[in-house]
Amino acid sequence: MRSPTSLxxxxxxxxxxxxxxAFSRTRRFASLRKTRAYGHFRKAKLALWYRIQDVxxxxxxxxxxxxxxxxxxxxxxxxSLRDEPSYKHVLFIGSHWYTRWYRxxxxxxxxxxxxxxxxxxxxxxxxxxVDSMENIERHFAADSLDLIxxxxxxxxxxxxxxxxxxxxxxxHCCLRQGGLFVLGWHDLPDRRPFPPGETKSLKLFRPxxxxxxxxxxxxxxxxxxxxxDFFVK
Ligand SMILES: C[S@@+](CC[C@H](N)C(=O)[O-])C[C@H]1O[C@@H](n2cnc3c(N)ncnc32)[C@H](O)[C@@H]1O
Numbered sequence: 001m002r003s004p005t006s007l008x009x010x011x012x013x014x015x016x017x018x019x020x021x022a023f024s025r026t027r028r029f030a031s032l033r034k035t036r037a038y039g040h041f042r043k044a045k046l047a048l049w050y051r052i053q054d055v056x057x058x059x060x061x062x063x064x065x066x067x068x069x070x071x072x073x074x075x076x077x078x079x080s081l082r083d084e085p086s087y088k089h090v091l092f093i094g095s096h097w098y099t100r101w102y103r104x105x106x107x108x109x110x111x112x113x114x115x116x117x118x119x120x121x122x123x124x125x126x127x128x129x130v131d132s133m134e135n136i137e138r139h140f141a142a143d144s145l146d147l148i149x150x151x152x153x154x155x156x157x158x159x160x161x162x163x164x165x166x167x168x169x170x171x172h173c174c175l176r177q178g179g180l181f182v183l184g185w186h187d188l189p190d191r192r193p194f195p196p197g198e199t200k201s202l203k204l205f206r207p208x209x210x211x212x213x214x215x216x217x218x219x220x221x222x223x224x225x226x227x228x229d230f231f232v233k
Contacts, residue, residue, distance in 0.1 A: 050119060050122070053097055053122060053123075054122060056097075057100070057122055057123075062100075062101045063097050063098055063100070063101070064098055064101065065098035067222070067224065068220050068222035068223075068224070068226065069184075069186070069220055069222060069224050069226035070098070072218055072220050072226065072228065073151060073184060073226075073228065074102075076212070076213060076218065077182065077184075077210075077213070077218070077228055078102065078105045079105070079212075080210050080211070080212040080213060081105065081147060081149070081180075081182070081210075082105040082106065083212070084210075086146060086178075087146045087147040087180065088107065088110050088146050089110045089144060089145045089146045089147070090106050090110060090111045090112065090145070090146065090147045090148075090149070091112045091113075091114060091136065091140070091145055091147070091148045091149070091174075092106075092111070092112070092113045092114075092125070092149045092151075093113075093114050093115070093133050093148065093149065093150045093151075093153050094114075094115055094120075094150070094151065094152055094153040094156070094157075095113045095114075095115045095120040095121070095123040095124040095128070096120065096123055096152075097123055099113075099123060100122075100123045100124075103125050103126075106125075108125065108126050108127075111125050111126075111127065112125060112127045112128070112129060112139075112140075113125040113127070113128045113129070114128070114129040114130075114131060114133065114136065114139070115128075115129075115130065116130070116131065116132045116133070116157065117130075118130045132158075132163075132167070133150065133153065133158060133167040133170065133171075134163055134166040134167045134170060135170070136148075136167075136170045136171065136174055137170045137173055137174060140174040141174070142173050142174060143173075143174070143175070143176040143177065143179075144174060144176065145174045145175050145176065145179055146175075146176060146179050146180070147175075147179060147180050147182070148171045148174070148175060148179070148180070148181050148182070149182045149184075150167075150171070150181070150182065150183050150184070151182065151183075151184030151228070152184055152185070152186070154183065154185045154192075154193075154196055155185055155186055155188075155191040155192050155193055156191065159193040160193070161193070161194060161198075161199075164193075164196070164199055164201075165199055165200060165201050166201075168181075168199055168201035168202050168204075169201035169204070172201060172204045172205060172233055175233040176233070177233055178232060178233065179232070179233045180208055180210075180230060180231070180232055180233075181205055181230075181231040181232070181233070182228065182229070182230055182231075183196060183202075183228070183229045183230075183231065184226065184227070184228045184229075185226075185227055185228075185229075186224050186225055186226055186227070187225035187226075187227050188224065188225050191224075196229070202231065204233070205231035205232060205233055206231065206232050206233075207229070207230065207231060207232075208230040208231055208232035209230070210230050213230070216229065216230050216231075217229050217230070
């Protein structure tokens with residue numbers, strides 16, 4: 001891994017026009033969605049969905065999301081990280097049905113997942129933590145992790161600037177010297193609360209060039225405007 005001199009995390013130009021609400025659920029029936037009956041319906045739907053997920057997990061049925069950002073993340077980023085022997089103690093932030101199989105990339109004895117939502121524990125690693133990314137110093141000693149992957153969390157719950165500062169600062173503390181911080185995000189108006197390059201705690205890091213990638217940033221020219229940045233402590 002190499003490190004260039006300048007840090008570039010400005011908004012990334014893309015040939016695609018942002019699609020407003022690309023990741024949001026349909027905004028039709030907005031008034032219906034505010035009713036108590038809809039609230040109950042939604043709860044029941046979610047409970048059923050989690051039961052179905054539990055069955056799929058029980059039978060170890062692997063589930064994947066087929067999008068361009070996932071293709072990049074799963075066929076370029078994760079294999080590059082797996083192939084770097086110095087990345088042993090790994091923390092993956094944010095778990096979902098399509099990230100459960102990522103455990104295959106790492107050693108299960110030294111691979112942790114963390115999610116603020118207790119329901120997402122079922123999609124996490126054997127070593128899973130329910131907490132906010134802001135609090136990772138409660139779970140890991142300073143300089144103890146080799147790699148932290150924060151993909152699809154910034155703009156997906158981790159939105160408030162002060163919280164983002166705390167979270168990235170905590171990542172910097174828990175990473176060892178030379179450890180890697182991977183930040184995957186979507187450069188869409190409704191998924192980028194602010195340009196992440198404005199975050200002061202990110203400036204504690206230096207940009208990193210992951211050898212097989214050959215750059216400190218991957219930009220997908222997809223409709224979700226996926227960006228993956230690499231930083232080294
Ligand atoms: C889009 S999902 C899945 C992210 C997954 N890492 C990926 O690669 O797509 C975002 C997840 O981040 C979690 N999340 C949001 N804010 C968080 C925070 N402050 N700390 C930890 N997890 C958070 C949510 O609960 C949700 O499960």
